[in-house]
Amino acid sequence: MAAMTVRLSPPHEGTAAPEGTATLRVREVLRLREVLRLRTVLGRPWVRAAVRALVGAVVLVAIVARVGTGPFLHGLLSLDGPTVVAALALTAVATGAAAWRWRLIAGRLGVGLRWSTAVGMYYRSQFVNTVLPGGVVGDVQRAVDHGRSAERVGPAARAVALERLLGQAVQVAIAVVVLGVFGMEFAGVLLPLLGVAVVAGVAGVAGVALASRRVRRALTHELGEVRAGLGSVGVFVQAVVASVLVCACHLATFAIAAAAVGAHVPPLRVLALGIVVLLAASIPVNLGGWGPREGAAGWAFAMAGFGAAAGISAATLYGVLAFVCFAPAALIAQSTLVVRRRRMRS
Known part of the structure; x- marks a missing residue:
């Protein structure tokens, strides 16, 4: 109100500076409101x-x-029985x-579950990840469902976040x-980018922690x-070995997709191309x-001298294979979960 009073009062000699200051303050307040409103909207x-979906769509259109x-059609048409x-x-x-x-990490956090249950829920989560932005x-969804069944959503969410x-x-x-x-061919580009991303992430977390005591307490708790x-050393080693096995299987699947689309790439070279796609x-x-997956594949294959079209076709088939492999198991897991819930209610 004070700013509005100064703004609406008749001009007097010697009051130009205060009026200008008040006007700037009003503008700053309005600008701050717009920023907060935009942040609220973007935070939804x-x-x-x-x-995220829009960015992915823009990349695909490009x-x-x-x-x-x-290349996309060639990847789709390269699907066959042995490849599947x-x-x-x-x-x-x-x-x-x-x-x-x-399962290992969840057990350490007090929200253990059977391996068979974990497999079914993991299949379903991977399928959802392949069809939603x-x-x-x-x-x-996996964290929430497990947390509700264990009646401890917090530790269940941490287990999922930590294992991912x-x-x-x-x-x-x-x-x-x-x-x-x-x-x-592309190590000179990607390795520095990875280094910058890691340093930027660490610096960002450190900066926020130094600026806020609440964030420091939260980080201490999460650590x-x-x-x-x-x-536990045993749990850590097992979890790392499992992660290496997961990555190796994904790389092998991409190598199969690349071979199916007719990309003649030596095994060690397809290993490097596959890790870029992953x-x-x-x-x-x-x-x-x-x-981004198809864009990176096209770029990497072109850089390595195998042609962007071959990379895009391989990435397309890789994506189709993921959907084909996840969908049946995800449906079975979802049906089993529904039946189990009905039995618990009855």
Whole structure:
């Protein structure tokens, strides 16, 4: 009100400076309100999901504008029986290993579950991740469902977050080794990017922690949970081995997809190309898993001299194989979960 009074009062000699100051303050307040309103809107889950899907769609449109729809169609038409059978076997091993990793960490945090239950829930979460934007909705659902069944949502959510974080960390470590040895064409680009991303993440967390006592307390608490989940040497080693096995199965599946589309790539070279695709696929900005994965595959194959079209076709088939492998098991797991809930209610 004081600012409005100064703004509306008749001008007097010698009052120009205070009026100008008040006007600036009013503008700052209005600008701050707009910023807060925008932050509130962007903070809504559906807005974040829409932005992620939009980014993935834009990437796909850009790829199609660049190379056309031919590579995508070739990838789809390359699907055959032997390829599906091999992918089903590799996906089963990868999902079993990932579920074992989750079970180990969940048990350490006091929300243990049977391995068979973990496998079913993991299949379902992977299927949801392949059909919904962002690639994390399935993990959130898995954490909530397990937390409700264990009546401890907090520790269950931490278990899922920790096992996923460990899996990503192991994948990045494998990427550094593989790209440093076999990916010379693009190692000079990707390795510095990985380093910058890690340093930026650590610096960001450190900066926020230094600026806020509440954040420091929260980080201290979460570090304690990490120690609880991975504090045992035996559990940590088993979880890392499981993560390596998961990554190896995904790389093998991509190699099968590349061979199926007719990309003649030596085994060690397809290993480097595959890790680039996996890194891009883990970025939570996509349209049901599509977008950055195909873009990275086209770029990496082109850089390695195998042609962008071959990379896009391989990534397309890889995405289709993921859907084919996850869907049946996810439906079975969901049906089993529904039956179990009905029995518990009755």
